[in-house]
Amino acid sequence: MKNKVVVFYKTGLNDENSPLDIFENSSVIYYNYEFNEVEISSKLNGFWDQMGDTIKTVKLQNSDVCEKVFVYMLEKCAYLEALAVQSCKELFMSGRLLEGKTVGLLSNSLENLKILSLSGNQYLTDALFDRFVSAAPSLEELNLSGCSLQFHLGLVKKFYPPNIDIFQNPSESVLTFYFVWQFIKSRAKYFKRLLFSNTLIDGSALKLLSETENLQLLSLEVHSCDQLTNTGFLALTTHQTTLRELDVSLCTRVTDQTLVHICKSLVNLEYLNIQRCRAVTDLGIAELEKLKKLKFLNISECELITKDGLKKGIFNEQNEILEELDVHSLNLDQAAIIMLSETLPNLKSLNVSFCFNAVTDVSIQVIFKNQVLLHTLKMSHCDKVSDAGLTGMRKVEAEGDDEASMSDYDEPDVVRPRIHLGSRAEEEIVRDARRKRDVMRMCEKLTTNSFTGYSLARMKGLRELDVSSCNKITDVSLTYAFNFKEMIKLNLSRCQQITHEGLEHLVKNCRSIEYFNLTDCYNLTDEAVKEIVTGLPRLQHLELRGCNQLTDRSLEAVRSHCEKLKFLDVQGCRFMSPELACAIGSLPTLHTVLMSKPGPYITDGLKNRSSAPAFLPALMRKFRLH
Template sequence: MATTLPVEVIAHVMRFLSVGDRKASALVNRQWYEASLDPALQTNTVFHLLTPFTSGSTVQSFGLRKSPNLVLNDMDGSSKSNEVVKKACQHLGQHLQSLSLKGSDITEGTFMVIVPHCYNLIRLDLSLCNSLFLSGNLLRKANDLQAAEKALVNVRELNLGSLRHLSDCVFNRLVTVMPNVEKLSLSGCTISYEFDPYVKGSETRESASVLTFVNIKAFLKQQGKKLTSLILSKTGLPGSSLRELAAVPGIAIRELNIAGNRDLNDDDILALVKKQTGLTSLDVAMCGELTSQTVLHIETHVPQMQYLNFSKCRRMREVAASKLYTLPGLQDISFAECPQVSSKALIAGFCSKPMPHLSSICLAHCTLVRDEFVEALGKAVPHLQELDLTSCLAITDRSVHAIAASFPELKRQSVAWCKNVTDYGILGLEKPSEEVGARRLCELNGGRFSRNFGTIGFFSPPSAAEMTVCKITEEEAIALLAQRDAGLPTGLQRLARLRVLDLSTCQQLSDLGITCAIRFRELVCLRLNMCTGVTDQSLVAIATNVPSLEELSISQCYQVTDEGVTTVVKRLQRLTFLDISCNDKLTNRTLASISQHCLCLQKLDVSLCSQMSHDALDKLQYHLPHLVSLQSRLVL
């Protein structure tokens, strides 16, 4: 039937598939491949071209896809890279809406060759392109300025982050040729708060050497009505600059990111929210001087807030979380590394009134979070899609049970470093007492229970040695633990939409729990770092039960061997990221299997794998030329 369906029907079916499934289905036959080229399927597709390893013919074939998003990686300034870039923009240029040159060693000449072909661009990323701005002559020529003005007039989002050599002159030329910019990022740029140090007393002259806050203010006065999003994170600007920014006449920012500017205080935020009453997104992560008063100011003046990030604002106290119910439109909130935020305050903030739009909560490293909060959250916000409880050390199996039972739409879940999470939690079972566990093991063996049963009566769950003494098979032990009634899934298996799962450092997990609970058709990322109970048996089960997996981390899983990893890489053909670092039992056989089967692999970490050699790594890189990142620290 696959060969008789019309291309249009196949393309329509592919619209309902995930990206990974769509890639796999395109390999069925020529007809399915042609269906995958439908422009309607390319809207969210991004091409990453590694310019040193891409041929011109390959780039030409990409023109058929009409993809609107292109990322050019590892441009090294060589003639080959420049040629690939030129051809890529010639064949894809008219369809491109998003172009990223992030971190590329691109020259002004190459940039001006690219620009005329990209006349439909909406998003342009020039972050970390320091060589492009080094001379300060970008767009200085009148011809270049005119060509760029024609091509880039539709750009709405401009990223100039982490540029060491960005000056007022170059910045003004760029925003002149892109008059419709709505989202601007200057994250990580060095911005001089004082006037031009080379022309004392000047408030109007552009600096040819540095980027000044005075110049940015002048741009905001001109562009204020159009600009809706501004990122000034890690720029080192003082709090007074935020007050000046908020007071710029005509400006109406909806999204503001000022993370990492440590001098900001509560009064600065008050001045901001009083002036910018249309704010819907505010990121003040790592602003250590902010307290709970900031949250109260936000609740008073901008109750329509949708996104808030208070990560690493360590002075936030209980009151910061207890009043969140006054923000009914809140969608995404982060209190990561706010150690004074308690479960009681979180219950008051999230569970007092309905919050129908809330979809993501991050409470990583909030050590006062308890099971009671997770259980209450499950009743109040059942539509949650992301929940991060990393390093919430008091979390136990009760929370995992509540998550599995209450959040059917959950897509991202992390309980990493929650060391009290056990097999019983992820299986959805109550942990039996020692006497009950001993009785049930003996009954399985057809024997009689005795109170002198010994150590094998501790069923938490049985080790291999305990199962041998009791003379029961592993399948019987799994059946005893899982207890599936009428075939209904239990434990984490209820989260059918889960895409990302992090169980790192949950050291009480074993093969029994992993084998029985980790069964997800749509899971793309699984992290089991430092789960020391994981063996090859778990890897075989993962390879069988998680067919869509693209990222797997099993660092410091000391019992894993070549056989287990080989099974994984043979069956999971979609793997793009694999972390097997710090596993001394892995040898060059693992590298040989990876080079043979992992044709989609982009990132690999084999650091501290003492049984591997540099020669084997060289062979791996030869067979996998598209490997973007290979971490091999201390491999002898």
């Protein structure tokens, strides 16, 4: 229960029947609260009065709260351990937050604060930062990602002349790295985790930070920091050898030299993310075999990495430690995926999306055979995967044998023409239909004596699956390969051959689905939506964008059966009336409806310029029109 988080997203907390009342009257104590895109006014003071002493974590994100209410809230949360105030620009805009005696009043409330996040606040200054940290003597983690940190030495000289105590007169105009570094330096022995992502931090600043006396970091996150250079990373790996987590993703200047330093010195790393560090090649990846404690690795979108580098690195020997691996968008082949599967038996999360040539019916069956512990599998846009691979209804020895491997189930008396006079697209349609028919027969005729490969259904604990844009998947797979009691997230977007028949079996066998994406599944009808909303009692997020056969009957089904739905996307469903889509916003849990913007429609070659329907003002907060 200590890890459970209560999230209020786009919710009216000031209404008479506020959802906060539920938690005030609950016999169960919740310690962590997140407020995202909500208004927090003085009407909620009673909640803080009653629950403040039990709250350990408060997160405010994109929320509307005034300074007076914010201070009152902090005063009542006397045992706060984590505070996040993210992207709340109105709170910082005046520059007077926590001014005067307020800091002294809050010192008792924030004395146990270990985690502070002020990310995404462009109006943050040295003075505001100082007021927060002065009241929190026990900080271990600081997040300033996305803040307008200034690194220019000219600004430091302007606002902080030599021989003065900067903490006595912090700047109310800018947020400087120099001031933040001086604060970190003053409490270096306490800090364990720092986050400076999406800032202009450069090699010199990272070097200065890394060489801070008594600083022994366990985690550093600096993703999307384009100014970082090898100079900074060399200092980091030399002085911060205690690091266990390092995120340098989207840092364009990370090279093989950087990775060599990381793998040589940071031997305790358990988490490493170098996504889209495009200068990294096989030379650097080969060094990964030195990181024996690595549990999470993301090397996706590094275009110069090949199978050879991976073979020398993480696939060098049997690895039972690595649990999460992301290799999406790499230039790999089928043999690389097979090698991955055979050397990493304890994987729990795997992302091989956009590995077009690597993910085939052959390689995924090897994954189904070895990675039975997987709870997350993503293979989006891997269009070589078909029903035969997902169901395990054939043993595929080599790539490109789609036709021959099914021959045992072909009708002997059917003579097929040797010359096909249709277009290439028509030929592909015929081939898909033939493939679907043959696999269906194999599933129906399955006996104990017939050979079966390894099916997706072997992964009993699968919770998240993404097979979007795998257009060879049909109702056959949904009927025979999908049986997951713990499945929460399922993405079937652009799997355009699935229909209500397959979904009927799917919802019976995967009743725990909460997030369901069916974008651009053109063959879905109102009957399919009815199967979904009646068969999935936990459904919270439903995407039906571009399913252009759907009508108002689908919206009626959603309104009648979805008691927990929070998000609905029906953009591009041209047969749905805006009036009904608007009225569906009356569902108590629904906070976001995405629909196509009403406008002139073409009828009989002429634009119908009738006025758009009137929307209910009370429901407008739930809609974002496109």
